[in-house]
Structures are given as C-alpha cells and as structure tokens.
Amino acid sequence: MSGNLNDPVRRTRRDSASLSSQASGDVEVPIKDLDHKDIDADREPPYSSDVRYEYLEFETALPAYATTHIHADAPQPPNLRNYESPFSWSSSRKTVVLILCTFATFCAAYSAGTYSMAKEPLMAKWGIGTVAFNVGVTTWCLGFGIAPMFLAPFSEINGRKPVFIISCVVFVAAQIGCALTDSFAGMLVARFFVGGSASTFSTIIGGVLADIYHKEDRNTPMAIYSGGALAGTGMGPFLSGFIIGRVSWRWVFYHQLFLDGILLAAMFFFLKETRGSVLLSRRAKALNTYFEALEKSEHFPPPTEKPTSDTYQPTHLIRYRVLADEQRSSIQRMIYLSTTTPFKLLSTEPVVFFFSLWAAFAWATLYLTLPAIPLVFTARHNFDVQENGCVFISLTVGAIVGALLSIYQEKAARKWWPHLLEQPEGRLYFACLESALLPIGLFWFGATSSSHIHWISPVIALGVAQVGIFSIYLAVFNYLADMFNGLGFLGASCLLGGVGALLTLVPWVLVFNGERIRRRSKIAREIMEGPG
Incomplete structure (x- = not known):
C-alpha cells in the first residue's frame, strides 16, 4: 500500500479487514466486509468490488446516489445541508451566530463589572480593605487569561458548540456560587471560575467568526x-x-442568572457548529454510514444517473476520510502547544509582543476603571452607589460609538481606498489616529477630576478613552487574525496617559515597518502564504 497521502488507497473485499495509514501513523481502522448482493456485471456502469478511500473536502464531487433517494425501500441518504461549509451559509444563518456570539461576549463582560458595585456591603461583611476586595477582579482576570489555553484544543477536536455549552453551564454554576457564598475565599474561587468560563465567549468566539x-x-x-x-x-x-441600592448584594449575582440562563438556552437550541474540520468529519461519517447501508441493500448498485456539476457516476465503492483527522496531534500535545506557544510568540515575534503590550495596557486601563470610578466620583462629587453606576454608562456609549465608527470606516476604505486593505497593516491606519483617544481621554479625566469641575467632563473623558480602547481591541484582533491613591487622581491618570501616549506609537511603527518586520518573521510568512 502506498504511503502517499495524495493517492487514493484501494482495498479489495478479500483484504478489506483493516486499513493502516502509514504516512500519518494512525492506528489500524477496521472496515467491515461489504456484505451486499453480487454486482450485476451487465449493469452500467460496471462496478468494481474495490473500495477506494478518498480524502473529503466540502467541494468534493460526490457519487450521484449520495444525494438522491434511489428507491422508497432504499436507505435514506444523509441531509448534507447539516454539514455544509460555514463559509457558504446564508447571511441570515450567519447573522444568528453573530447575534449569539455578541450576546455571549456581552454577558461575559457584564459579569466582570458587576462585582465592583458590591464593594461596600462585601467589605463590611468580611471586614476587608479595598486592596483585598479588588483581588476579586484579579481572580476573574486570572481565570479569563488561563482557561483559553486549555479550552482551545477541545474546540478544535470536538467543535465550538460543546465547549460553549459546557462553559455556559460552568458560568451559571459559578454565578450561583458568587451569590450563595458566605466567605471571601469562596467568592474568590467562584470569581475565578466565572472569569474562566467567560473567557470562552471572548476568545473562542473570535475563531467562530473566522x-x-x-x-x-x-x-x-x-x-x-x-x-x-x-x-x-x-x-x-x-x-x-x-440593584445594590435597593436589595441585598446577592442580587448583583442573582439577576445575572436570568441573562446567563437565556444565553445557555439560546446556545443549546440555536447555535450551529461552525468548526469546518469538525463538520467535514461528520459529513464523511454520515456518507460512509449511508454507503455501507446502501451496499448491503438490494438496491445496490443504483441505476445510472446523469452526473451534475456536483456529482459523478463512480465505478468503484467509496469511503471518505478527512486529512485533518489524520494529521491532528494528541490532546496532550495540543494542550502543550496551546500553553507554550503564546509565551514562545511573545518572546520571539516582535509583532505579537508589541501588539500584546498595546492590547494589555488597553485592557488594564479598562479594568482599572471598575474600582477607580466609584473612588473618584465618591471622593470628588459625593456620588452614591447608584450615581456611580450611571457613570459606567459612558463606557457602553463609547463602545457603541467605536463600533459604529469602525463599520463606517471599513465601508469608506473599501470605496475610496481599497488598496489600503490589501495588507494586514491596512487594519491599522484608522487605529493610528483613534488609539490616541485613549491617552487623550486619560489626560482629560485626570485634569477634570477635581470637585470644582462639573462631573460631566470626566464622564465624557471616560467615553472618549473607551473609543480609543475599542480601536486598539479591534485593531489587535483583526491584525493578528490576518497575520490611583499614591499618585493622586491627576498623577495616576497622567501616568497612564503617558504610557498610553508612548504605546500609541505602536501602530505607526507597524504601518511604516510592518512589512519588513513580517518578512523577518517565519510564522508571519507562513500565515500570509497559507489559505485565507
């Protein structure tokens, strides 16, 4: 037997007991003897009793009988619409997935910010200080950062949907833990699992959209x-x-169960599997099962049908395999690569390092605002917990403005400057300007945080900074996918603004030197040369 993966492998009925793929090192795959009626030699076309093993792709032409019910008593062919390439889905079907993904990541981010509003009652309950209380934010972020490295391999093997469903269940259970716990340690553990399960909705969803x-x-x-x-x-x-101003702090977590329950139900009933290799494996399995059943029936070989653009009339028996299944590493190896590759890329790839630094600062600034807003507006403007909560709406408004701006910019760029988007650096031109809104917003926030300045000014500053954070977040995602007490309010804000101003140089450097940097990067070259 040839070990060339590009050649079809033929086996006769006499020696069809097993198949061993030498090239991929797979274990033997037993194939059941084909116990069908003798083939009529006078029937056209003449069928060979050989079994040909072919690699299946979504574009592979299928035997005509694979998509046609040849007789009322014959086995029913599989509904291949369930195993179509996600790229070929209708716009409405893709929109449903996009809505579910957006709602999921909204719930994940929602869970991050609610904790800070329960500060006063929880500090009083457990007798802890502000620093200790904020560890609950840290544990959420730790879970959020660690979990994807272990979850990503499972989404590649088993598909996106099972990982989402399991994450949703853990997400709901951890929220219940936050609501019911009576100890600070219990809260920290529950927050870790909330962040870990929420990470699925903010990391793997990027893969779903891809x-x-x-x-x-x-x-x-x-x-x-x-x-x-x-x-x-x-x-x-x-x-x-x-909520915290009217009922127990526990309802800060209880009310999220309503949203999270809706998310779990929506994911279970409406989310379709999107991982192409998983769908292709299911397609191959469904076809092979149907072929085996048909060959054992009295209706095989089927009558000759005129081939179409998507079908042909074979003269042999067919079994399909999927190349990705044979080339896939073990789960242990995949987890090892998933947990070590990020650190390898950070230490060897300048693009990854500086973009990660840029994005990390933006995210750190975003999560710093969670405890900082109540601190600033309570001390300077005597805001109560409800008024502090209203300040946070500026972050939501900033995110919406950033999203609308990005959508408009993309359309304008395609219409007026289509050449800008031909290279990955085209994703950065708008970010070069808009990312400056982050340090501008931070300087503005610090300069107007005094009690004698109207509170609306720092609120607007937060929204401006959020637009800058959004531009960084989106630019990093798109680019890589294609390739306060010690210093005082003013001092802390200006320090962050200064760091942000320095890091604003990152997209400019990549715009003018990104192509040269990518040429020096082995991994970037492989990504650019691979299929889009």
Missing part, C-alpha cells in the same frame, strides 16, 4: 462582537448600581 466569514468580510462582525464585549463592561456596573 469560521464563517472570509477575512475581507470580517471587520463588521468583529466590530459588532468587540462592541458587545466593551459595552457589557459598562452596562454591568450601571444596572448593578441600582
């Missing part, structure tokens, strides 16, 4: 998804501020 949209169509879905992520961060504290 599963169903080609890169030239990806900006608008990514903008909507990113807007949901950042809008949820502001909406959580906004609504929780009203």
